[in-house]
Amino acid sequence: MTAVTIPPFERFYEAHRDEVLGFLRKRLGSNAAEDAFQETFLRALRGYGRLEHGLQLRAWVFTIASRVAIDELRRARPAGEPPEPATHDTRPAYAEIEHLAGNLPPTERAAVVLRYAYDLPYDDIAAALDSSPEAARQAASAGVRRLRLEELP
Amino acid sequence: MTVSHTLDAHFRAAASAEGLLDVAYDIVDSPLGPLFVATTQAGLCRVAYDATAEQEEERLARHFGLRVLRSPGALDGTRRELDEYFGGGRRSFDLPLDLRLAGEFSRTVLEQVRLVPYGELTTYGGLAAQAGRPRAARAVGTVMNRNPLPIVLPCHRVVGSTGKLVGYAGGLGRKEALLALEGGLLQNRTGP
Numbered sequence: 001m002t003a004v005t006i007p008p009f010e011r012f013y014e015a016h017r018d019e020v021l022g023f024l025r026k027r028l029g030s031n032a033a034e035d036a037f038q039e040t041f042l043r044a045l046r047g048y049g050r051l052e053h054g055l056q057l058r059a060w061v062f063t064i065a066s067r068v069a070i071d072e073l074r075r076a077r078p079a080g081e082p083p084e085p086a087t088h089d090t091r092p093a094y095a096e097i098e099h100l101a102g103n104l105p106p107t108e109r110a111a112v113v114l115r116y117a118y119d120l121p122y123d124d125i126a127a128a129l130d131s132s133p134e135a136a137r138q139a140a141s142a143g144v145r146r147l148r149l150e151e152l153p
Numbered sequence: 154m155t156v157s158h159t160l161d162a163h164f165r166a167a168a169s170a171e172g173l174l175d176v177a178y179d180i181v182d183s184p185l186g187p188l189f190v191a192t193t194q195a196g197l198c199r200v201a202y203d204a205t206a207e208q209e210e211e212r213l214a215r216h217f218g219l220r221v222l223r224s225p226g227a228l229d230g231t232r233r234e235l236d237e238y239f240g241g242g243r244r245s246f247d248l249p250l251d252l253r254l255a256g257e258f259s260r261t262v263l264e265q266v267r268l269v270p271y272g273e274l275t276t277y278g279g280l281a282a283q284a285g286r287p288r289a290a291r292a293v294g295t296v297m298n299r300n301p302l303p304i305v306l307p308c309h310r311v312v313g314s315t316g317k318l319v320g321y322a323g324g325l326g327r328k329e330a331l332l333a334l335e336g337g338l339l340q341n342r343t344g345p
Contacts, residue, residue, distance in 0.1 A: 006219055007214075007219075008210040008211060008213070008214040008219055008220075008221040009174075009219055009220045009221055009222050010206075010210055010221055010222050010223055011207070011210065013222065017156045017161070018154050018155055018156055019154070021154050021155075021156050021160070022154030025154060034160055037156070037160060037164070038160070038163060038164045038167055041164055041168070042164075042167060042168065042171065042173065045168055045173040045174070045220055045222075046173060048219055048220055049175075049218060049219060049220060051219075
């Protein structure tokens, strides 16, 4: 597979900003979405220099946006509510699952990470992958099947 | 869903304020047309006439890193000094400069160009001699043509040995306009 060149950040930002904002509005509402938007692209900037290729940048930024949205939803929970048990974050960290899914083809890997690490609905994964919800579902299950096969002794 | 101008501006400002950019750039209006101007953390690294933002972004990303973003606030000082210069109230630039887009020889020559005073002229050959390469007038011409910081590093003050303007990456009309602004054209130019 030939390496896909990573564009200058300006190109990446212009290509994805509108969709990312739309996604965050759907998850968080208009007001919270604006802060989350800024946070998403600041996090993307922090990681941008460490990217190794330009594949699936769209899925990558949607992954960051979902992480930011999850953080925001947790933060916005009313103060009176008892804190969740320490084990609440059983969702595998992106780094872990990315490693686990590292050998999958890019689309399957993105679908698996977005579905099982970030719990995104297939509509959102489809948006991230620029495909249909059905194709996103198939990519995620194909990825999981492949992972199971690889795990066999 | 379109990102509002305010939200977009906030992000661009925050990106620069948090020191996350390799290069911040903007397009600045000037009497000679829009100028593409870019800065690294070290200083001003690019001024370009008639620029295509995409091409400049690619080149800057190759040299300085991928985190290239239009972020007008980071160029406030540059914009102010250019405005003052074009208004006739500034004779030299105080901005820190980042000359990494130029090679070693180019840098030596560009440092010399920086010393040519406002409103005065020098020649390609004279500049070559000052840079320690008296026979390299032609090479100096090439360096001038590829000057990454025109206006700020005043390659418009460099002319042929007969006083002919010879050439300018931004076009001879602009070279003439800059020299006219500085009042250096009429006194020093010989011949038509």
